Amino acid sequence: MDLDQIIDNIGKLPEPSKNALKEIISEVTHPKGHILFRADKVETKVYFIKKGIVRAYTELADNEITFWFGREGDTVVSMKSYVSNQRGYENIELLEECELYEVRKRALHELFCKDIHIANWGREFAEKELLKTEERFIGRQFKTSLERYRDLMNHTPDLLQRVQLGYIASYLGITQVSLSRIRAKFR
Template sequence: MDIDNIIDNIYPLPEKSKTLLKENIYEITYPKAHVLFKANRIESTMYFIKKGIVRAYANPGDEEITFWFGKEGDAVISMKNYVENQKGYETIELLESCDLYKLNTEHLRKLFSEDIHVANWGRKFAEQELIKVEERLIFRQCRTAMERYKELMATDPELLQRVQLGHIASYLGMTQVSLSRIRAELK
């Protein structure tokens, strides 16, 4: 996905402001399995996915719990880093080789203080990310395992083709055995 489309999907900017923002964005490619962010670190960058897919997970014990997938057009960011400049709790790894747009968050904060349009873009970005988190929470907490799987099939069937079932099961809050049973029931 083109960086202009990504920026505009968040909040359309006047051309001068968009140019200022784009001057701080660089394209970069990483291979599959590369870790962009590690838990318990302060990260000074954010990314937008041009091509590829990533996952965010936490390790609250001995297992990894996947709580987010990002694909073309999505932002890859630790919101705790972005909002509070504190250590993030997530690890983010590439599930495919990815072409990314990289933006240093310190440069972005500087633009916030210099350009009201970029500041508004940043506010809209944070608001959209908050809504996505709220939707994921409701998705996971208020539906049965079968309903979660059916909704994922309806809203993001491509994810089921591109991501390992173990990661999908974790994201849906179930074991891989339970996911296999649900898939068998639906056939």
């Protein structure tokens, strides 16, 4: 996804402000399997996905729990690091080779102090990330695995072709056997 589209999806900026923001953003590419963020580390960068797919997960003693997928146009951020400069709890793994837009948190915060439009854009960014987190939490708490699978099919059907079924099952909070049964209902 184009950088202008990503910026505009977060919030509209006057052209000079948008150009100032774009000046501090660079493009990077990482291979499939690369760990972009590591749990228990303060992350100093924010990424926007130009091309590719990522997953956020946490490690338990005997397994990993996938709790989020990001794809083209999505933001990759450790909100705990971004907001409070504390160690994050998530690992971010690239499930495909990814082209990313990268911005250093410090440079972004410096722009917030210089340009009210960019500061407001940053507020909109944080608000939208909060809403996404809230929606994931509510879906996890109040929807059945069947309803969560249906949501995936309706809102992000490409995930079902691009992501390993084990990760999808973990995201839904079920076993792969249960996922197979659910998938059979939709055939």
